Amino acid sequence: MSSLLVDNIGELVTNVPGTGDGSPLGLRRDAAVLVEEERVAWVGPARYAPAADRRIDAGGAAALPGFVDSHAHLVFAGDRAAEFAARMAGQPYTGGGIRTTVGATRAASDDTLRTTVRRLVGEAMRQGTTTIEIKSGYGLTVADEARSLRIAAEVSDETTFLGAHVVPTEYADRPDDYVGLVCGPMLAAAAPYARWVDVFCERGAFDADHARAILTVGQAAGLGVRLHANQLGPGPGVRLGVELGAASVDHCTHLDDADVAALAGSAAADGSGTTTVATLLPGAEFSTRSPYPDARRLLDAGVTVALATDCNPGSSYTSSMPFCVALAVREMRMTPAEAVWAATAGGARALRRTDVGVLRPGARADLTVLDAPSYLHLAYRPGVPLIRQVLHNGVPQCRS
Numbered sequence: 001m002s003s004l005l006v007d008n009i010g011e012l013v014t015n016v017p018g019t020g021d022g023s024p025l026g027l028r029r030d031a032a033v034l035v036e037e038e039r040v041a042w043v044g045p046a047r048y049a050p051a052a053d054r055r056i057d058a059g060g061a062a063a064l065p066g067f068v069d070s071h072a073h074l075v076f077a078g079d080r081a082a083e084f085a086a087r088m089a090g091q092p093y094t095g096g097g098i099r100t101t102v103g104a105t106r107a108a109s110d111d112t113l114r115t116t117v118r119r120l121v122g123e124a125m126r127q128g129t130t131t132i133e134i135k136s137g138y139g140l141t142v143a144d145e146a147r148s149l150r151i152a153a154e155v156s157d158e159t160t161f162l163g164a165h166v167v168p169t170e171y172a173d174r175p176d177d178y179v180g181l182v183c184g185p186m187l188a189a190a191a192p193y194a195r196w197v198d199v200f201c202e203r204g205a206f207d208a209d210h211a212r213a214i215l216t217v218g219q220a221a222g223l224g225v226r227l228h229a230n231q232l233g234p235g236p237g238v239r240l241g242v243e244l245g246a247a248s249v250d251h252c253t254h255l256d257d258a259d260v261a262a263l264a265g266s267a268a269a270d271g272s273g274t275t276t277v278a279t280l281l282p283g284a285e286f287s288t289r290s291p292y293p294d295a296r297r298l299l300d301a302g303v304t305v306a307l308a309t310d311c312n313p314g315s316s317y318t319s320s321m322p323f324c325v326a327l328a329v330r331e332m333r334m335t336p337a338e339a340v341w342a343a344t345a346g347g348a349r350a351l352r353r354t355d356v357g358v359l360r361p362g363a364r365a366d367l368t369v370l371d372a373p374s375y376l377h378l379a380y381r382p383g384v385p386l387i388r389q390v391l392h393n394g395v396p397q398c399r400s
């Protein structure tokens with residue numbers, strides 16, 4: 001068995017509560033991490049580090065678990081830079097541009113889609129992301145949704161069927177028929193390649209009845225539930241997600257007291273947080289020049305919060321988790337510690353994963369070494385490439 005020691009880590013974020021400094025980040029000073037094959041075998045003080053076949057010297061820099069980006073739309077063709085420019089010149093975001101991407105995606109070859117997915121996964125990895133969820137949702141035919149998920153599943157275990165992203169143009173005047181298609185043949189074709197089912201539950205997209213129908217049949221097909229909720233305005237999505245036991249409700253920009261209470265009420269019996277995570281996507285508010293979600297209100301109510309990129313060509317074309325951390329701190333009043341936890345352990349919770357977003361024996365050896373002495377620099381030095389080294393499944397990926 002080959003072993004690798006990441007040694008001389010000045011500050012290590014473990015996300016193991018009760019260890020290190022006792023904070024949720026489980027911070028350790030002067031630490032080392034031993035990797036055997038693709039797993040973490042040992043974490044402890046550098047001076048007690050066991051011998052290993054190979055060694056990476058972190059040079060006193062900070063290290064943390066690889067980011068877990070639990071919300072991304074990477075299977076698409078074309079881009080919408082012109083729409084972005086128009087929006088920055090004053091046009092509002094309505095979500096209608098999704099149909100533009102649907103047309104381009106349907107017309108694209110498998111190889112074109114595959115190249116884009118792999119380019120974006122690589123781009124995310126160079127920014128420290130080692131787990132990334134990938135949704136379908138720009139095909140919106142049985143064949144195009146199935147191939148989108150097949151291509152996504154080549155690069156990620158976290159794939160999500162989002163046939164209910166928007167009602168496609170050809171079904172514009174008969175949305176009930178489209179929901180029937182999603183619940184029937186489209187789900188059947190998509191489910192073999194998907195772990196999750198998702199719905200864009202929003203005025204102008206899918207209402208609560210449609211969302212409930214789709215999520216319920218998805219659950220019956222063995223998929224976990226997550227949904228886009230309360231992004232563009234108030235609505236029933238968050239409460240529906242909690243009711244259905246969703247792993248995550250995503251966006252959460254427009255919440256009333258009942259929504260927050262519902263999320264807080266999903267607290268797990270073991271005190272580890274809420275069963276339904278609120279995943280905040282500040283790249284979307286940034287890119288649509290919209291008000292940010294109230295992260296403090298959620299955190300103060302005891303809701304488990306995750307951060308993700310929402311990487312997509314329309315409303316948030318960023319793959320950068322460090323950028324989202326910086327936005328969360330500056331614009332959403334999260335502390336740097338809360339934001340880094342949300343981008344790692346929080347994302348893992350949103351995907352119901354216990355083997356990522358954490359550095360302890362048995363976890364997947366996904367680790368990012370920064371070009372900085374502390375995780376604080378992720379928010380303190382926005383826009384700066386601070387990722388020095390990424391280990392994914394125990395394999396060094398890049399060195400800048």
Ligand SMILES: [Zn+2]
Nearest residue numbers: 071073228310
């Ligand atoms: Zn999304």
